[in-house]
Amino acid sequence: MEKNKKLVESITAMDEDFAQWYTDIVKKAELADYASTRGCMVIRPYGYAIWENIQKTLDQMFKDTDHENVYMPMFIPESLLQKEADHVKGFAPEVAWVTHGGDELLQERLCVRPTSETLFCDHYAKIIQSYNDLPKLYNQWCSVVRWEKTTRPFLRTLEFLWQEGHTAHATAEGSQEETLKMLNVYATFCEDTLAIPVIKGQKTDKEKFAGAKHTYTIESLMHDGKALQCGTSHNFGDGFARAFNIQYTDKTGKLEYVHQTSWGMSTRIIGAIIMVHGDDSGLVLPPAIAPIQLIIIPIAQHKEGVIEKATELKNTLSKIARVKMDTSDKMAGWKFSQYEMKGVPLRLEVGPKDIEKNQVVLVRRDTREKIIVPMIELETKVTEILADIQKSLLEKARSIQNKKTFSANTVEEVKEILDKTLGFVNAPWCGELTCEEKVKEVAGASSRCIPFEQPEDKGVCLCCGKPAKSMVTWGRAY
Numbered sequence: 001m002e003k004n005k006k007l008v009e010s011i012t013a014m015d016e017d018f019a020q021w022y023t024d025i026v027k028k029a030e031l032a033d034y035a036s037t038r039g040c041m042v043i044r045p046y047g048y049a050i051w052e053n054i055q056k057t058l059d060q061m062f063k064d065t066d067h068e069n070v071y072m073p074m075f076i077p078e079s080l081l082q083k084e085a086d087h088v089k090g091f092a093p094e095v096a097w098v099t100h101g102g103d104e105l106l107q108e109r110l111c112v113r114p115t116s117e118t119l120f121c122d123h124y125a126k127i128i129q130s131y132n133d134l135p136k137l138y139n140q141w142c143s144v145v146r147w148e149k150t151t152r153p154f155l156r157t158l159e160f161l162w163q164e165g166h167t168a169h170a171t172a173e174g175s176q177e178e179t180l181k182m183l184n185v186y187a188t189f190c191e192d193t194l195a196i197p198v199i200k201g202q203k204t205d206k207e208k209f210a211g212a213k214h215t216y217t218i219e220s221l222m223h224d225g226k227a228l229q230c231g232t233s234h235n236f237g238d239g240f241a242r243a244f245n246i247q248y249t250d251k252t253g254k255l256e257y258v259h260q261t262s263w264g265m266s267t268r269i270i271g272a273i274i275m276v277h278g279d280d281s282g283l284v285l286p287p288a289i290a291p292i293q294l295i296i297i298p299i300a301q302h303k304e305g306v307i308e309k310a311t312e313l314k315n316t317l318s319k320i321a322r323v324k325m326d327t328s329d330k331m332a333g334w335k336f337s338q339y340e341m342k343g344v345p346l347r348l349e350v351g352p353k354d355i356e357k358n359q360v361v362l363v364r365r366d367t368r369e370k371i372i373v374p375m376i377e378l379e380t381k382v383t384e385i386l387a388d389i390q391k392s393l394l395e396k397a398r399s400i401q402n403k404k405t406f407s408a409n410t411v412e413e414v415k416e417i418l419d420k421t422l423g424f425v426n427a428p429w430c431g432e433l434t435c436e437e438k439v440k441e442v443a444g445a446s447s448r449c450i451p452f453e454q455p456e457d458k459g460v461c462l463c464c465g466k467p468a469k470s471m472v473t474w475g476r477a478y
Contacts (some may be wrong), residue, residue, distance in 0.1 A: 010024075010028065010281075010282075010337065010341065011024035011025060011028060011280065011281075011282060011341075012024050013280050014223060014224070014278070014279070014280060018223075018224040019152075021278075021280075022152075022271075022274060022275060022278075023152075023153070025274055025278055025282055025283055025341075026047075026153045026154065026274070028282070028341055029046065029282055029283045029341050029342050029343065030044050030045075030046045030047070030342070031043070031044060031046060031047030031050070031153075031154075031270065031274075031283075032044055032047050032153045032154065034153070037158070038151075038158070039148060039151035039157055039158035040157055040158050040159055041153045041154070041157050043161075043267070046291060046342065047270065049291035050270055050273070050285070050289055050290075050291060051161065051267060051270065053288075053289040053290075053291065054193075054194075054269065054270075054289055055141065055163070057189065057193050057288070057289070058163065058185075058189055058265065059139075059141070059163075061185050061188075061189060062139050062163075062165065062185070065137075065181065065182075065185065066137050067137040067138065067139045067165060067167075068137060068138055068139070069138075069139055069140060069141065070138045070139070070140050071140050071142065072113075072116045072119040072120065072123070072140055072142070073113075073119060074112060074113055074142075075098065075110040075111065075112065075113070076110065076111040076112075076113055076116075076118055076119060077108050077109075077110060077111075078097075078108055078109045078110070078111060079108060080118045080119070080122055081095075081111050081118055083118060083121075083243045083244055084117070084118065084121075084211050084239065084240055084243040084244075086210050086211045086239075087117060087118070087210050087211035087240075089210065090209070090210020090211065091114045091115070091146075091210060093147075094114055094146040094147050094148065095111050095112075095114055095146075095147065096111070096112040096114075096145045096147050096158075097109045097110070097111060097112070098110040098111075098112060112145040113142075113144050113145065114144055114145060114146045115144060115164060115262075115264075116140065116142075116144075116164055116166065117166065117211065117236075117240060117262055118244075120138065120166035120262075121240050121241070121243070121244035121246060121260075122244060124136060124168050124244070124246045124258065124260075125244050125245055125246045128168060128246055128247075128248050128258060129248060129249065130248055130249050131170055131248055131249065131250050131251055133248060134168060134169060134170045134174075134248060134258065135167055135168060135169045135170070135174060135178070136167060136168040137165075137167045137178075138165065138166050138167065139163055139164070139165040139166070140163065140164055140166075141161075141162075141163045142161075142162070142163075142164070143159050143160065143161050143162070144159070144160065144162060144164075145158055145159050146158065146160075152271075153271075154267055154268055154270045154271035154274070155228075155268055155271040155478050156268075156478075160266050160267050160268065161266065161267045162264050162265060162266035162267065163264060163265060163266075164262060164263070164264040165182060165261070165262060165263045165264070166260070166261070166262045167260065167261045167262075168241075168246065168258040168259070168260050169258060169259045169260070169261070170248065170250070170256070170258065170259070171259060172237065172238075172259050174259060175235050175236070175237070175259035175260060175261050176214075176235055178261045179214065179216060179233045179234065179235040179261045179263070180216065180233070182233045182261070182263040183200060183216045183217075183218065183231070183233040183263070184200075186198075186218050186230070186231035186233070186263070186265060187200050187218050189265075190218060190220065190230055190231070190269075191394060192288075193286065193288045193289060194269065194272070194273055194276075194286055194288070194289060195276075195277065195286040195288075195390055195391075195393035195394040195397060196220050196230065196272055196273070196276050196394075196397060197220065197394060197397050197398040197401050198218035198219060198220050198230060199218070199219045199220075199424070199448070199449060199451055199473055200216070200217075200218055200449075200451070200452050201216065201217060201219070201448075201449030201450050201451040201452055201473065202214060202215070202216050202217075202449060202450045202452075203215040203216065203217055203232075203447075203449060203450075204436060204447045204450065204472070205433070206433055206436055206437075206447070207446065207447055208234070209232065209234045209262075211236065211239060211240065212234040212235065212236055213234075213235050213236055213237035213239065214234070214235040215232055215233070215234045215235075216232065216233045216234075216235075216449075217229055217230075217231070217232050217233075217448070217449050218230045218231050218232075219424075219448045219449050219473065219475075220272055220276065220401070221276075221400070221401045221404055221405075221423060221424055221475075222272070222275035222276060222478070223275050223276060223278070223400070224275070224422060225404050225421060225422025225423045225475075225476075226422055226475065226476050226477055226478055227424065227448050227475035227476065227477040227478070228268070228271070228272050228275070228477065228478050229448075229477070230265070230268075230269055230272055231263070231264065231265040231269075232263065232264060233261065233262075233263035234261060234262050234263065235259075235261055236259070236260040236261060236262065237259055237260075238257040238258065238259050238260075240260050241257040241258045241259065241260060242257055246258045246260075271478075273285065273286070273289070276397050277343075277393055277397065278343070281337075281340045281341065282340055282341030282342065282343060283341065283342055283343025284343050284345075284365055284366055284393070285342075285343035285344070285345060285365075286345075286389070286390055286393050286394075287321075287345045287346075287386040287387075287389055287390050288390055290322065290343065290344060290345050291322065292322055292323070292324045292339075292342070292344045293321040293322045293323070293344070293345055293346060293386055294317060294321045294322070294323045294324075294344070294345070294346045294347075294348055294382060294386075295323075295324050295325075295326060295335075295339045295344045295346070295347050295348070296310050296313060296314055296317075296323065296324070296325040296326070296348045296350070297325075297326055297332055297335050297336065297339075297347060297348065297349050297350075298310040298325070298326075298327060298350060298351070299332055299349055299350065299351030299352075299354070300351045300352055301327060303351075303352050305352070305355060306350070306351060306352060306355070307327060309350060309355050310325055310327070310350055311325065313348065313350065313360070313375075313378070316378070316379065317348075317378065317379065317382060319379075320379055320382060320383055321346075321382060321383075321386065324344075326339075332349075336363075340365060343365060344365060345364070345365050345366070345386060345389050346362060346363070346364060346365065346382065346385060346386060346389070347362070347363040347365070348360050348361070348362055348363075348382075349361040349362075349363065358374060358375050358376070359372055359373060359374050359375060360372075360373055360375060360378060361373075362381065362382070362385060364385065364389060365389070366389050366392055366393060366396075367392070371385070401424070404421065404422070404423030404424065405423055405424040405425075405426065406423055406424070406425045406426070407425070407426050407427070408425050408426070408427040408462065409427065409428070409459065409460075409462060410427075410462050410463075411427075411438060411439050411442045411443055411462050411463050412442070413427070413462075414427055414439060414442075414443040414445055414462065414474055415442055415443035415444070415445075418443055418444065418445055418475075418476060422475070422476055423475065424448065424473050424474070424475050425445065425473070425474045425475065426451075426471055426472070426473055426474075427462040427471070427472060427474055428458045428459040428460060428461055428462055428468030428470070428471055428472070429447070429461055429462060429463075429468055429469065429470055429471075429472045430460075430461035430463070430464055430466045430467065430468055430469055431469040431470065432461075432464070432466075434463075434464075435461055435462070435463035435464050438463045439462065439463065439474060443474070444476055445474040445475055445476055446474065446475070446476075446477055447472050447473070447474055448472075448473045448474060448475050448477065449472070449473055450470045450471070450472055450473075451471065451472075451473055454470060454471055455471055458470060458471050
């Protein structure tokens with residue numbers, strides 16, 4: 001064994017084996033564990049607390065944009081799923097079917113929902129009659145099932161938690177406005193709350209949602225240079241409305257079809273948080289969604305007055321942050337490592353010498369900087385430092401994304417770049433499917449999105465040399 005090698009490796013180094021590093025963090029930070037059912041996971045209390053904070057913030061953002069929460073059934077009759085041809089074709093390989101109720105064979109198979117478009121459409125057809133009933137702005141929080149072949153905790157599991165918004169509008173303009181509005185809600189949430197920078201854009205026809213007219217996405221880059229789709233928003237036009245006969249009477253008494261949208265974000269976003277911010281010591285959580293924002297570690301806690309002072313500080317700081325105090329009999333060094341692994345943004349150390357000097361030591365998780373703070377300034381300092389950690393994590397992630405964003409003019413250049421170092425590659429595309437498929441075949445890259453921000457001169461297609469219709473962000477993805 002090498003002299004410098006640690007006797008016990010807490011987690012695999014990300015540069016050594018990124019996939020194993022990810023799995024180690026998921027398990028050792030106690031976010032999730034493998035379930036007995038293949039491809040499923042147990043979301044542990046700490047992981048679920050992160051999801052609850054995500055849910056709480058997003059749910060308020062939905063309510064602030066006038067959306068209401070509903071709940072639809074878990075099961076979809078096969079005949080209902082079959083109504084929209086493109087939709088059923090897109091999901092057919094991933095559908096789980098219920099064929100028996102107890103010992104009895106069902107007359108009609110039931111699909112365990114992979115998504116709920118058909119259920120919402122069936123309901124909307126019953127409750128929408130007049131223009132006065134529109135828009136319908138609904139969202140639901142639930143789990144869905146997709147029979148994936150390969151799985152990884154949070155990133156791809158047979159069952160996962162998510163929210164799915166489903167809205168109905170009187171006009172095409174109304175549905176398009178909603179689609180982009182909710183994409184912007186996701187982008188704001190990712191950047192302001194999760195400190196994850198994103199690229200906003202439109203999916204190509206090949207990559208759009210099954211049954212959608214247009215799909216829009218927010219894409220982010222993980223630490224290893226692979227892309228992750230963090231959220232999507234779909235404009236369905238009136239395609240589902242025609243399949244399900246969702247009509248309303250307009251102001252002139254004429255029958256019209258509604259225009260619909262759907263949009264979703266799932267527990268996959270927790271995988272993004274791990275892979276964007278984590279390091280070789282474990283998780284690094286943005287304060288906005290950290291279950292514990294500040295951990296108090298009493299030093300030499302057996303000495304008189306230490307626990308009392310730590311408790312006093314906890315009571316004071318609990319008014320401004322989510323605070324926990326660890327008075328277990330474990331060594332202070334073990335506690336430091338444990339809460340670093342769990343990504344707690346800020347650590348407070350207080351011992352007999354600190355009490356004498358009327359000060360504490362604060363340690364940032366992101367930079368490991370130690371800051372000595374007089375107790376009288378503590379509330380102000382904790383607020384300032386947590387805000388700075390939130391800001392710094394976004395800036396750091398954006399800097400890494402910028403460094404790993406490249407430009408190319410040919411498919412061979414895309415391949416050369418991605419073989420050397422993974423990342424986003426911006427390259428011009430003519431809009432033809434054959435060229436998009438060639439990029440996949442030659443460079444192993446998919447079109448992540450057509451960014452909203454486009455150069456005036458787009459040049460010529462990276463594959464065929466014809467005039468390019470758009471600049472596309474390509475990458476290898478999870």
